Amino acid sequence: MAGRSFLERIYATSVGHGLARRAGLADPPVLLRGRVRPAGPIGLGTVTGGVLAERTLDVLGLVGTGPLRDEPDQQTRDADGRVRPPAYHARLGALVIDATGVRTIADLEPVRATLRPAMRGMEKSGRVIVVADDASAVEGLEARAVAQALDGIVRTVGKELRGGSTANLVTCGAGVGPEDLASTLSFLLDGRSAFVDGQVIRVRPRKAGDSPDDAYDPARPLSGRVVAVTGAARGIGAAIAHTMSRDGATVICVDVPQAGESLARVANTVGGSALQLDITVPDAGRRIAAHVVGRHGIDTRLWAIVHNAGITRDRLLANLDESRWSQVLRVNLAAQIAINAVLLDPAIPGGLAEPGRIVGIASTSGVAGNRGQANYAASKAGVMGLVRAMSEQLRDRPVTANAVAPGFIETDMTAAIPFVQREVFRRSNSLSQGGRPVDVAETIAWLCDPASGGIDGQVVRVCGQNLVGA
Amino acid sequence: MVSDRDGRQAVIVGGNRTPFVKAGTTFAEASTQDLLTAALDGLVARFGLAGRTVDEVAAGAVLKHSRDFNLTREAVLGSALSPHTPAVDLQQACGTGLETVVYVANKIRLGQADTAIAGGVDSASDAPIVVTERLRRALLAARRARTPVQRAMAFVGLGPADLAPVPPAVAEARTGLSMGESQALTTTRWAITREAQDELALASHRNLAAAWDRGFFDDLVTPYLGVTRDGTLRPDTSAERLAALAPVFGRGPGATMTAGNSTPLTDGAALVLVAERSRAAELGWPALARVVDAQVAASDYVTGREDLLLAPVRALPVLLERTGLTLGDFDLVEVHEAFAATVLATLEGWRREGLGDLDRARLNVNGSSLAAGHPFAATGARIVASLAKMLAERGTGSLGLVSICAAGGQGVVAILEGM
Numbered sequence: 001m002a003g004r005s006f007l008e009r010i011y012a013t014s015v016g017h018g019l020a021r022r023a024g025l026a027d028p029p030v031l032l033r034g035r036v037r038p039a040g041p042i043g044l045g046t047v048t049g050g051v052l053a054e055r056t057l058d059v060l061g062l063v064g065t066g067p068l069r070d071e072p073d074q075q076t077r078d079a080d081g082r083v084r085p086p087a088y089h090a091r092l093g094a095l096v097i098d099a100t101g102v103r104t105i106a107d108l109e110p111v112r113a114t115l116r117p118a119m120r121g122m123e124k125s126g127r128v129i130v131v132a133d134d135a136s137a138v139e140g141l142e143a144r145a146v147a148q149a150l151d152g153i154v155r156t157v158g159k160e161l162r163g164g165s166t167a168n169l170v171t172c173g174a175g176v177g178p179e180d181l182a183s184t185l186s187f188l189l190d191g192r193s194a195f196v197d198g199q200v201i202r203v204r205p206r207k208a209g210d211s212p213d214d215a216y217d218p219a220r221p222l223s224g225r226v227v228a229v230t231g232a233a234r235g236i237g238a239a240i241a242h243t244m245s246r247d248g249a250t251v252i253c254v255d256v257p258q259a260g261e262s263l264a265r266v267a268n269t270v271g272g273s274a275l276q277l278d279i280t281v282p283d284a285g286r287r288i289a290a291h292v293v294g295r296h297g298i299d300t301r302l303w304a305i306v307h308n309a310g311i312t313r314d315r316l317l318a319n320l321d322e323s324r325w326s327q328v329l330r331v332n333l334a335a336q337i338a339i340n341a342v343l344l345d346p347a348i349p350g351g352l353a354e355p356g357r358i359v360g361i362a363s364t365s366g367v368a369g370n371r372g373q374a375n376y377a378a379s380k381a382g383v384m385g386l387v388r389a390m391s392e393q394l395r396d397r398p399v400t401a402n403a404v405a406p407g408f409i410e411t412d413m414t415a416a417i418p419f420v421q422r423e424v425f426r427r428s429n430s431l432s433q434g435g436r437p438v439d440v441a442e443t444i445a446w447l448c449d450p451a452s453g454g455i456d457g458q459v460v461r462v463c464g465q466n467l468v469g470a
Numbered sequence: 471m472v473s474d475r476d477g478r479q480a481v482i483v484g485g486n487r488t489p490f491v492k493a494g495t496t497f498a499e500a501s502t503q504d505l506l507t508a509a510l511d512g513l514v515a516r517f518g519l520a521g522r523t524v525d526e527v528a529a530g531a532v533l534k535h536s537r538d539f540n541l542t543r544e545a546v547l548g549s550a551l552s553p554h555t556p557a558v559d560l561q562q563a564c565g566t567g568l569e570t571v572v573y574v575a576n577k578i579r580l581g582q583a584d585t586a587i588a589g590g591v592d593s594a595s596d597a598p599i600v601v602t603e604r605l606r607r608a609l610l611a612a613r614r615a616r617t618p619v620q621r622a623m624a625f626v627g628l629g630p631a632d633l634a635p636v637p638p639a640v641a642e643a644r645t646g647l648s649m650g651e652s653q654a655l656t657t658t659r660w661a662i663t664r665e666a667q668d669e670l671a672l673a674s675h676r677n678l679a680a681a682w683d684r685g686f687f688d689d690l691v692t693p694y695l696g697v698t699r700d701g702t703l704r705p706d707t708s709a710e711r712l713a714a715l716a717p718v719f720g721r722g723p724g725a726t727m728t729a730g731n732s733t734p735l736t737d738g739a740a741l742v743l744v745a746e747r748s749r750a751a752e753l754g755w756p757a758l759a760r761v762v763d764a765q766v767a768a769s770d771y772v773t774g775r776e777d778l779l780l781a782p783v784r785a786l787p788v789l790l791e792r793t794g795l796t797l798g799d800f801d802l803v804e805v806h807e808a809f810a811a812t813v814l815a816t817l818e819g820w821r822r823e824g825l826g827d828l829d830r831a832r833l834n835v836n837g838s839s840l841a842a843g844h845p846f847a848a849t850g851a852r853i854v855a856s857l858a859k860m861l862a863e864r865g866t867g868s869l870g871l872v873s874i875c876a877a878g879g880q881g882v883v884a885i886l887e888g889m
């Protein structure tokens with residue numbers, strides 16, 4: 001960190017740190033990460049007797065316990081005579097609420113009653129997960145309104161929870177079964193979803209032909225599969241390579257030739273291979289496909305392509321010239337459209353397998369816009385539009401297209417942001433910290449899981465519930 | 471022609487090298503072993519070999535510390551390859567890189583290996599500094615001494631001049647002439663003009679620069695220590711600039727060899743991945759070109775009857791005779807540019823041997839050592855990797871010739887065929 005500013009150096013000293021704490025900048029919670037479940041029990045509540053969550057936990061080999069409910073007969077009075085909700089003796093690791101079947105405003109009361117005791121009863125990095133019907137799957141004005149109401153509840157829970165706990169809503173389209181939901185519930189319960197907070201994730205039935213095969217191992221879901229990650233020489237891309245390799249994948253690490261030295265290091269560490277390639281060259285897609293067959297044989301196809309390479313060329317629009325504009329759009333958006341077109345051609349050896357996965361990287365700047373980033377925001381909003389359009393285009397093929405939208409992630413890219421602004425970004429989310437590259441990587445690995453066919457055409461934010469664009 | 475056992479063929483799968491830089495510059499702090507390890511790790515990454523074994527790694531260096539007696543094996547151990555990968559050091563001056571390719575290709579064809587890595591490295595920056603011969607003898611005597619007095623006596627008689635370190639000289643042991651001085655004799659004898667030399671040097675820079683710009687080296691070079699292109703490459707050089715340089719070798723008005731048409735001392739490492747053809751197919755690896763045959767020869771330069779760097783003139787006729795090929799059969803010809811004049815004299819030598827005139831449009835089409843630089847033992851693998859890729863681009867059956875001159879009056883030539 002040679003380039004640390006004066007302020008940043010003061011902040012790093014114990015005196016500076018103490019001052020900051022007194023000013024209200026408490027040390028952020030340490031988040032539980034990795035393929036680790038919460039330690040405490042999983043509370044499982046249902047509102048109208050839905051069994052989807054219970055059956056999904058069953059697929060995962062997990063059993064929920066009945067949660068406490070803030071109902072009159074469970075309440076107590078404290079010394080001052082105030083009504084207290086029932087309290088957990090042992091802290092909950094997670095609380096899963098099956099809100100499928102919730103249709104009326106009255107149905108929301110049991111949701112409140114189940115949440116209230118948990119708000120002070122969760123362990124650190126605990127998880128609140130609400131499973132509900134997607135608004136598209138319910139009929140009637142009140143039911144549709146109530147579906148949206150759950151959204152507001154869960155986002156608020158995310159903001160109120162402390163200690164690194166998160167809250168997310170999973171909405172299910174018509175016909176979703178436990179197998180469609182399992183990889184998502186597993187992800188949200190795990191440390192893998194550490195920085196995914198306050199989000200709504202839509203699950204729908206997997207397309208025909210998009211089911212894991214018999215060899216599928218949820219602990220190493222990508223084993224035997226070849227995936228390609230662009231921009232893998234450092235930062236988030238390197239983390240994606242590591243995480244996907246941990247999950248069993250053989251990773252083709254792509255980055256510009258100039259980054260070849262660190263690219264080779266990443267490739268060798270993850271036991272993958274390095275492809276030095278500028279993704280904006282016209283034959284980039286073909287060169288990726290040729291690398292697949294040139295390393296793994298003519299019959300091998302790519303399980304997933306992760307379009308992580310990205311650049312910023314920030315300027316206020318008043319100062320933004322044509323070159324900075326087009327560079328960013330070329331690398332961040334045009335290149336992946338061209339590469340996808342090649343890889344989706346079944347006639348090209350080394351193209352995308354079926355089933356298969358496409359993942360793009362958007363950004364909260366694309367969601368909300370950002371001062372000085374018209375070009376970048378255009379490209380990142382474009383990525384969101386792209387994956388939505390692709391999932392429509394791929395309606396009849398077992399290939400999913402999704403994007404993640406990272407918020408503030410600690411990398412070389414964000415280390416370039418001035419310290420004070422950086423510290424503000426870090427703090428302006430429910431977890432009061434920047435995310436780590438691995439948090440984005442875990443989310444991508446989940447989207448690429450063979451069992452994640454139920455997630456398609458979505459943009460999942462990895463932002464710790466950042467205020468920006470929320 | 472060497473017959474392949476059970477139809478086994480050795481194919482070039484791909485290659486990797488560091489960028490080459492002028493000695494004493496960016497790689498000055500890197501040891502020979504560091505450079506070789508970097509080239510190896512880049513190759514391992516390119517082909518996804520981390521943790522895997524290849525049957526043998528053969529490499530060498532011309533300038534070598536005695537501590538580097540197991541240079542290649544040490545580089546393997548420092549690399550991402552499996553520690554079960556055996557390695558051998560080979561050395562034939564500037565022929566080293568090409569000879570390692572011949573060595574592993576022969577093993578592969580004989581069934582003694584299925585996969586191998588071959589190449590070389592040199593760092594003129596990391597050259598061993600030795601002590602004077604008198605001091606060396608004194609130190610050895612002191613080591614044999616049994617008493618402190620005997621030990622002290624060992625050093626009696628040494629003068630200040632004996633204590634100065636002896637820098638490495640790239641000079642021929644038997645003539646005392648440096649490579650450039652030796653070539654200057656050849657240049658004069660073969661009446662190679664300054665204009666012809668400068669023209670060749672210019673073409674080398676232009677061709678190499680164009681190849682870099684085209685992305686030709688995207689899968690042949692891995693950056694090292696922040697260097698992403700060959701440091702000696704001068705994309706903007708011109709006939710005028712080259713013509714303005716003062717001669718550095720030879721004497722008097724006949725001196726034509728300049729820093730522009732001679733290779734500088736260079737640091738770098740280069741390797742190729744070689745495999746038995748069907749094994750490569752099993753592994754899903756590409757086969758760029760097949761190693762067809764090779765020949766080494768030596769010249770009688772000590773008597774002055776022949777030229778130090780023209781042994782390829784003796785080697786090629788033997789190779790063509792054995793393979794039934796003619797110089798005109800080759801689509802691409804790579805003649806290592808030790809000096810521009812060496813190449814020109816070699817072509818003239820081949821002509822006088824009755825091999826015919828080489829179509830210059832086929833010569834060093836992506837540049838060679840004048841532009842890229844010449845880390846002695848690395849040059850062979852640099853050329854083989856680039857040529858194999860060019861032949862693969864041209865298609866099955868295209869033919870390529872490599873010719874490399876080496877110190878000691880030696881020369882190696884080899885034939886590759888595009889797959």
Ligand SMILES: NC(=O)c1ccc[n+]([C@@H]2O[C@H](COP(=O)([O-])OP(=O)(O)OC[C@H]3O[C@@H](n4cnc5c(N)ncnc54)[C@H](O)[C@@H]3O)[C@@H](O)[C@H]2O)c1
Nearest residue numbers: 231235236255256278279308309310363406408409411413
């Ligand atoms: N760091 C954050 O907070 C953050 C937030 C939102 C989105 N993102 C996005 O995540 C992705 C990774 O970001 P990062 O922070 O790791 O960035 P980074 O700059 O550290 O890494 C990006 C990598 O992409 C490579 N790259 C750039 N242009 C390329 C090209 N033309 N061809 C091949 N590779 C190329 C770079 O060489 C680099 O290795 C980017 O798409 C970025 O926009 C990052």
